[in-house]
Amino acid sequence: MLELIARCPEFVSGYRDYCRELYDAPSLFFRPTDPDTIDDDWFERTKPWYDRKEKGLIPGQPVSFHYWAVDGDRFIGEFQFRPEFSRKVLHELGNVGYAVRPTEQGKGYGTEILRRGLELARSRGMTRVLLTIDERNAASLRVCEKLGGVWDDTVRVRGARMRRYWIALEKTVDSGARNG
Numbered sequence: 449m450l451e452l453i454a455r456c457p458e459f460v461s462g463y464r465d466y467c468r469e470l471y472d473a474p475s476l477f478f479r480p481t482d483p484d485t486i487d488d489d490w491f492e493r494t495k496p497w498y499d500r501k502e503k504g505l506i507p508g509q510p511v512s513f514h515y516w517a518v519d520g521d522r523f524i525g526e527f528q529f530r531p532e533f534s535r536k537v538l539h540e541l542g543n544v545g546y547a548v549r550p551t552e553q554g555k556g557y558g559t560e561i562l563r564r565g566l567e568l569a570r571s572r573g574m575t576r577v578l579l580t581i582d583e584r585n586a587a588s589l590r591v592c593e594k595l596g597g598v599w600d601d602t603v604r605v606r607g608a609r610m611r612r613y614w615i616a617l618e619k620t621v622d623s624g625a626r627n628g
């Protein structure tokens with residue numbers, strides 16, 4: 449069963465494999481951590497940066513929570529949650545981001561990660577979330593629309609045409625996240 453979990457040392461090697469797969473099959477729409485930087489000290493070395501990011505203390509970056517998506521002991525993907533409606537979130541990043549390692553794509557995991565992520569957002573008190581998706585990203589558009597995304601408008605971000613979608617959150621689902 450897919451779960452969203454807090455970043456943790458146990459899944460660092462899975463995270464490295466996930467980043468490696470995305471590096472080897474580069475996506476126009478998502479850039480992972482450089483897998484060559486993920487060594488034995490990586491988790492401890494980067495923890496203060498992620499902690500500061502959650503508090504909005506990284507200049508130019510919104511408050512952001514990073515979750516890892518795992519199924520049993522398999523690393524599947526990641527989910528990012530940006531709860532504040534800052535200008536950068538509204539016009540560029542959206543409230544949520546997600547990715548699935550290429551060898552696990554097309555199996556429903558992307559949809560499940562977003563579904564869990566929406567439950568998490570609702571459990572944090574949000575009533576709707578914004579997604580910004582490159583209009584060429586057919587898989588992500590499909591995932592968003594399957595979960596009720598309503599296309600609002602299209603904006604230009606650094607030359608790309610990004611569709612802004614809103615998803616209204618149900619009031620009755622429980623969060624699927626643990627340790628987060």
Ligand SMILES: CC(C)(COP(=O)(O)OP(=O)(O)OC[C@H]1O[C@@H](n2cnc3c(N)ncnc32)[C@H](O)[C@@H]1OP(=O)(O)O)[C@@H](O)C(=O)NCCC(=O)NCCS
Nearest residue numbers: 477478546547548553554555556557558559586587588590
């Ligand atoms: C977007 C992403 C997370 C989807 O993950 P996934 O695990 O393949 O998603 P799912 O299997 O749940 O669903 C994918 C859906 O897109 C559809 N799809 C995939 N490629 C498609 C294409 N080229 N054209 C049309 N539909 C497509 C699939 O058929 C499926 O729809 P269905 O369930 O109706 O058949 C994955 O492609 C990814 O990680 N991309 C790189 C990162 C990224 O772009 N993130 C989103 C940024 S907004």
